[in-house]
Structure formats: structure tokens, C-alpha cells
Amino acid sequence: MxxxxxxxxxxxxxxxxxxxxxxxxxxxxxxxxxxxxxQHRDSQSQFLKTKPPAEAGTVLYEAELLHFAEDLKKWKDRYVVIKNDYAVDCFETKEAYQKGASPKYHVLPAGGKVLTSEEDYNLLSDKHFPDPVGSSEKEVAQAFVQLPREFPVYLWQPFARHSYYCFPEPEAQRQFSAVLGDCVRHSNHDFLKxxxxxxxxxxxxxxxxxxxxxxxxxxxxxxxxxxxxxxxxxxxxxxxxxVSEPAQKCCTELIQPFLASILEELMGPVSSGFTEVRSLFDKEVNEIIQDFQNTNDITKLKENVDQLMKLPFNSVKMEPCYLKVNLLQELLQDLKSRFKIYHIDFVIQRTQNFMQEVL
CATH class of the missing domain: 1.10.246 (Serum Albumin; Chain A, Domain 1)
Incomplete structure (x- = not known):
């Protein structure tokens, strides 16, 4: 029924x-x-020009890792490939991927959150799916999925099956979580462009x-x-x-007087993020120049320049730049109560996308 x-x-x-x-x-x-x-006579010019998209099928990440197979209720070794459509494809083996087989799992991470600790995952789950019994006693919650290795990555999605991955060392965990964060960000916003x-x-x-x-x-x-x-x-x-008259009154009395202070709060982390992007670019260029001065190797120079062109898609190197903007989450808490702005995450994600486009 x-x-x-x-x-x-x-x-x-x-x-x-x-x-x-x-x-x-x-x-x-x-x-x-x-x-x-x-013939597009009235099209407006943009301050920030959108880069032409990368060639379809460009691989951003590929590696063998442990993935929790929901249908089997067990951890399995999978070969994971992420291309520039920002979907996560899990194949049985690397050979299956190379032969063009269909992935065992195809995950679209839109709306998701990337977590790297069991505690954070449980807190988020409890927030959205509270215990119906409502027990006030503090009990040690049994892990929903037993971890075979020490460094997990959780992809939490509100209206889709969650995904679980596991790694033997923190560097591999960090690399995958950074790429997965990029996937979430682009999946949330690229369609709308x-x-x-x-x-x-x-x-x-x-x-x-x-x-x-x-x-x-x-x-x-x-x-x-x-x-x-x-x-x-x-x-x-x-x-x-x-709604024009009440909206105009609301803007004049309740919003406009605070716009200057809001802009000031916004510009701090945003400026820090773009400054970090510039510093990263300067550092990479200086390293290329230094390497060429030491080796005078034209072939190596071309390889380094090719790597520099791919810098915006290097999630690990870009992550410190993105983290600067994440400070908005803490600084703008007051906006949530004063102006009913509840989706600061999307402000942050769009800013991070612009940072990637600038580079």
C-alpha cells in the first residue's frame, strides 16, 4: 500500500x-x-573566460584499491577509474578495464560528502537518520562496515547508496579523497553550466x-x-x-546595511584561496626553470610543461588552495541564522571551481 x-x-x-x-x-x-x-549579437562578455573542456575520456585517477561490494557484503579488490566526466567506475580488474568491459559499479557522486574517518561518517549518518528509539544512553555503535585497513574513504550521499573504500597508507587515502572531492564538486555544478x-x-x-x-x-x-x-x-x-514590494523592503531594511560586512567576510578566505593558487603556479614554474637550468634537457622541459598544463587536475596539489576557501564554513555561520543562508557548501564549491578555471 x-x-x-x-x-x-x-x-x-x-x-x-x-x-x-x-x-x-x-x-x-x-x-x-x-x-x-x-547570431549571438547581444552576448555579454565575461571577466572570467571559461576554458575549453578537456578531451572527453581523459583519465584523472586510476588505481587498484579495496571497495565494499554492497551486493556481496564484503570487501573486494577493484580497479577504480575516474575520468573527466567525474563518475567513479569500479572494474573487476585492470585487464577488464583495458579490454573495454563495463564497470561493476558506476557511481555518480552528485550531492555527496567525502569523509575519511568512521567517526565523521557515523555522526553524519546519525544527523540524517536519527535512532527512532531515541535512547539517551551512550552506547558504542557497532561499525556498519568493518574496515580491513586503517585508512577509509566514505562517499556519503543523501538519496543514493553510500560507497566505501579502504587504503593501506594515508597518502593513497589523501589522493583518492581529494579526487573524489573534485568529483562531488563538479557533479554538483557542471550540469548547470x-x-x-x-x-x-x-x-x-x-x-x-x-x-x-x-x-x-x-x-x-x-x-x-x-x-x-x-x-x-x-x-x-x-x-x-x-513579491517586488515586500522583497524591496526586506532588502533595504534587513540586507543592504550588512552587505559591506558580508563582502568583507567573504573576501578574506576567497582572496587567500586565489593567492594560494598563484603561489602554487609560481612554485611549479620556478621548479621547471631551475630544473632546465641544471639539466638543459629539452625533452624533460617539454614533459614538465605538459605536467604544468595538467596542474588544475592534480587534486592533491590543488587541495591546499581549496582548503583556504573552506574557512568560509566557519566564518559565515552567522549568515545561516540572520539571512537563512543554509547552503554555504555550494558557495564554497563554486569558488573552488573558479579557482581551478583560473589556473
Missing amino acids: RCLDNDGKTEAIIKNFSPHYRRQYAVAFCKHVQDELE QTTYEVEAFLEAIQFFRQEKGHYGTWEMITGNEKEQRINSIVDGISETT
């Missing part, structure tokens, strides 16, 4: 969402046709669908960059007649 009830709710949600999507699809398609006819009218229609339909239910704030399950958040003339008309 519960399954049938859920099916009914799902059908009702889709039925309510469909008119919004049909309407926004028509609007987005007309804008697309107009843009094609005018697509400029197709289908994506634009879907995002705006979601926005109207949620506004119809009185939800005007940010939503952690769908994020976008400035392009997707751009409001067209139809939205302007609706906003003007419904």
Missing part, C-alpha cells in the same frame, strides 16, 4: 511540474531561435515550481551559475506583481 501511495504522490508531483516545464520550454526555445537568428535551451527550461521550471509552493530561497538539490539564475522578462513581470 505504501508503495502505491508513493507512486500516486510521484505522479501528482510530475503532473503539477509538467505545465511549468512546457511553458518554460517554449520560452527557452524561442529565445534560442532568436539568438540563432541574431550547460547553455542548451533544454537545461535552461528545466532550471527555470524548477524555480517556478518551487515558488508556487512558497519556496524562494536556495535549494541544495539543484544549483546553477549566474547564467541559469538570470531572470527573463516573464519572470520580471510576475515578480513585479507578487
Whole structure:
């Protein structure tokens, strides 16, 4: 009965969402046709130019490691490959991957959190899935998955099966967790950078669908960059007649007086992050120059320059830069209560993506 009830709710949600999507699809398609006819005459220039994407299928990480096979309820040696689509593929063996076999597991890490200790994983699980008994007694929780090695990596996802990996030494754990963190960040935001009218229609339909239910704030399950958040003339008309006056009053009285202090709080960690990126680049370039002066080896110089081009995708070297921005999590706690800003994680992730693009 519960399954049938859920099916009914799902059908009702889709039925309510469909008119919004049909309407926004028509609007987005007309804008697309107009843009094609005018040959992008009105396109705005950007301060930060988006780099052309790397060649599809570029491998960012590959290694043999221990992965917990959920269906078998046991740890298995797997060959894990992560390409620049930021999905995690687990193969039976390296040979299976090289022969083009399908992966045993294909994990899309969007919305996930990467954790490297059992304690942190249990705390996050308890927060989202509290004990229904509500026992106040402090009991030693039995590990959900017994670890065969000392250094685990957990991929926690709110609406998907969690993934567990294990490593014999901390350096391998750190490398994989850094790459996995990149995967989560890009999976959360890269879809929203697509400029197709289908994506634009879907995002705006979601926005109207949620506004119809009185939800005007940010939503952690769908994020976008400035392009997707751009409001067209139809939205302007609706906003003007419904929420313009109270929103204007709220901004003038409750937000505008604090903007300077908010910007100041934001700029500290953000500037530190970009400064760290510049320092990393300077360090790598100086090492290449020093090496060439010592060896005068043209072949080695070309190899080093090739490695420098791949620096933005070196998750371990980039991690200290990203950590500078993570300080926003602590500094902006006051925003959560004052302005109901609950998704600071996504502000941090977008900033980290921009840092990677700059390099």
C-alpha cells in the first residue's frame, strides 16, 4: 500500500511540474531561435573566460584499491577509474578495464560528502537518520562496515547508496579523497553550466515550481551559475506583481546595511584561496626553470610543461588552495541564522571551481 501511495504522490508531483516545464520550454526555445537568428549579437562578455573542456575520456585517477561490494557484503579488490566526466567506475580488474568491459559499479557522486574517518561518517549518518528509539544512553555503535585497513574513504550521499573504500597508507587515502572531492564538486555544478535551451527550461521550471509552493530561497538539490539564475522578462513581470514590494523592503531594511560586512567576510578566505593558487603556479614554474637550468634537457622541459598544463587536475596539489576557501564554513555561520543562508557548501564549491578555471 505504501508503495502505491508513493507512486500516486510521484505522479501528482510530475503532473503539477509538467505545465511549468512546457511553458518554460517554449520560452527557452524561442529565445534560442532568436539568438540563432541574431547570431549571438547581444552576448555579454565575461571577466572570467571559461576554458575549453578537456578531451572527453581523459583519465584523472586510476588505481587498484579495496571497495565494499554492497551486493556481496564484503570487501573486494577493484580497479577504480575516474575520468573527466567525474563518475567513479569500479572494474573487476585492470585487464577488464583495458579490454573495454563495463564497470561493476558506476557511481555518480552528485550531492555527496567525502569523509575519511568512521567517526565523521557515523555522526553524519546519525544527523540524517536519527535512532527512532531515541535512547539517551551512550552506547558504542557497532561499525556498519568493518574496515580491513586503517585508512577509509566514505562517499556519503543523501538519496543514493553510500560507497566505501579502504587504503593501506594515508597518502593513497589523501589522493583518492581529494579526487573524489573534485568529483562531488563538479557533479554538483557542471550540469548547470550547460547553455542548451533544454537545461535552461528545466532550471527555470524548477524555480517556478518551487515558488508556487512558497519556496524562494536556495535549494541544495539543484544549483546553477549566474547564467541559469538570470531572470527573463516573464519572470520580471510576475515578480513585479507578487513579491517586488515586500522583497524591496526586506532588502533595504534587513540586507543592504550588512552587505559591506558580508563582502568583507567573504573576501578574506576567497582572496587567500586565489593567492594560494598563484603561489602554487609560481612554485611549479620556478621548479621547471631551475630544473632546465641544471639539466638543459629539452625533452624533460617539454614533459614538465605538459605536467604544468595538467596542474588544475592534480587534486592533491590543488587541495591546499581549496582548503583556504573552506574557512568560509566557519566564518559565515552567522549568515545561516540572520539571512537563512543554509547552503554555504555550494558557495564554497563554486569558488573552488573558479579557482581551478583560473589556473
